Amino acid sequence: MDAVGPAARDQFWVWWAMLAVSLVVAAVVFALWLFTFRRREQPQRTPREERRIMLRWVLGGGVALPVVCIVALMVFAAPTGRGMLPLPDDDAERIDVIGHQWWWEVRYPGEDGEADVITANRLVLPAGEPVDFRLTSADVIHAFWIPRLGGKRDMVPGRHTTIRLEADAPGVFGAQCGEYCGAQHTHMLLQVEALERDDYEAWLYARRASVSPREGDDETLAAFGEHCAACHRVEGFPQEFVVDDVDHDIQGPDLSDIGSRPTLGAGVLPMEEGAIAYWLQHHQTLKPGNRMPPHNHIDTETLQDIGTWLEMLAP
Numbered sequence: 001m002d003a004v005g006p007a008a009r010d011q012f013w014v015w016w017a018m019l020a021v022s023l024v025v026a027a028v029v030f031a032l033w034l035f036t037f038r039r040r041e042q043p044q045r046t047p048r049e050e051r052r053i054m055l056r057w058v059l060g061g062g063v064a065l066p067v068v069c070i071v072a073l074m075v076f077a078a079p080t081g082r083g084m085l086p087l088p089d090d091d092a093e094r095i096d097v098i099g100h101q102w103w104w105e106v107r108y109p110g111e112d113g114e115a116d117v118i119t120a121n122r123l124v125l126p127a128g129e130p131v132d133f134r135l136t137s138a139d140v141i142h143a144f145w146i147p148r149l150g151g152k153r154d155m156v157p158g159r160h161t162t163i164r165l166e167a168d169a170p171g172v173f174g175a176q177c178g179e180y181c182g183a184q185h186t187h188m189l190l191q192v193e194a195l196e197r198d199d200y201e202a203w204l205y206a207r208r209a210s211v212s213p214r215e216g217d218d219e220t221l222a223a224f225g226e227h228c229a230a231c232h233r234v235e236g237f238p239q240e241f242v243v244d245d246v247d248h249d250i251q252g253p254d255l256s257d258i259g260s261r262p263t264l265g266a267g268v269l270p271m272e273e274g275a276i277a278y279w280l281q282h283h284q285t286l287k288p289g290n291r292m293p294p295h296n297h298i299d300t301e302t303l304q305d306i307g308t309w310l311e312m313l314a315p
């Protein structure tokens with residue numbers, strides 16, 4: 001109800017219009033109903049007259065009234081739907097969002113259309129201009145929903161859909177998967193940050209620039225390469241440490257900027273010092289059934305070293 005973009009504002013008014021119209025209709029029906037109780041004498045009518053009156057009610061109340069209401073609502077709602085359509089002649093910013101059980105992958109296309117900046121569970125967008133979100137899913141149906149900006153739109157595996165949204169001004173908004181997608185559906189939150197165009201460019205630039213191999217002691221890098229790199233990408237991670245003899249069909253969030261992200265586990269834990277090590281040890285209790293296997297076979301110290309190293313990964 002607290003809209004901060006054109007799409008959500010239009011939806012807000014459609015919502016109020018629908019409420020107003022349905023209240024008027026309900027009041028009229030209720031008044032007629034009371035009237036039938038209060039009328040004492042039944043007027044004498046021929047069967048012919050009875051039928052004519054009945055027909056009038058059926059046509060008026062059953063056909064004309066709904067047609068008028070629906071057409072009025074359509075005239076009111078059509079521009080709202082149109083406003084969210086990605087009409088081709090606009091060169092709006094494009095951001096790809098992919099739903100996973102139970103996290104969000106966010107990709108920023110570079111010059112050639114290939115994603116060159118990838119992040120997860122956090123969506124940074126420019127404020128004050130339309131953004132086309134190209135949506136799909138890696139597994140089951142999810143739905144992309146930023147209540148204060150507008151929506152929502154289904155994310156269907158094997159299919160791309162687009163929704164155009166705009167944030168009036170910089171700010172931080174919540175987003176949530178809007179389609180039941182399994183046990184941890186409620187723990188599929190996304191933090192949305194609208195930035196001024198310059199700050200947005202600066203953020204993308206910083207992400208693009210941090211492609212150098214990562215600093216870290218060899219033992220920690222080797223442990224990550226052995227236990228984690230099969231599922232998690234870290235931009236510029238030294239390839240000689242990657243041990244990948246297992247065939248994984250599970251993909252985990254890109255961790256290249258994990259140290260700068262606001263939460264862990266798609267909103268389950270706030271990011272703070274020591275949070276990653278805590279998440280690595282307790283993630284199956286914090287988010288039962290999530291797709292990351294438990295790390296019980298790795299000793300606590302190693303997990304803590306990996307956590308400390310990951311917390312340094314920030315653009």
Ligand code: HEC
Binds near residue numbers: 251253310
């Ligand atoms: C089999 C694949 C797999 C392996 C191996 C794996 N992970 Fe994960 N990881 C995942 C998945 C899937 C998620 C998302 C869980 C969720 O939030 O539902 C995840 C989530 C995370 C997150 C939270 C990311 C975020 O954006 O909130 C961190 C941090 C993480 N893993 C680190 C590690 C580390 C460190 C290792 C190695 C010790 C590891 N993972 C091993 C699949 C894996």
Ligand SMILES: [Cu+2]
Binds near residue numbers: 182
């Ligand atoms: Cu869901």
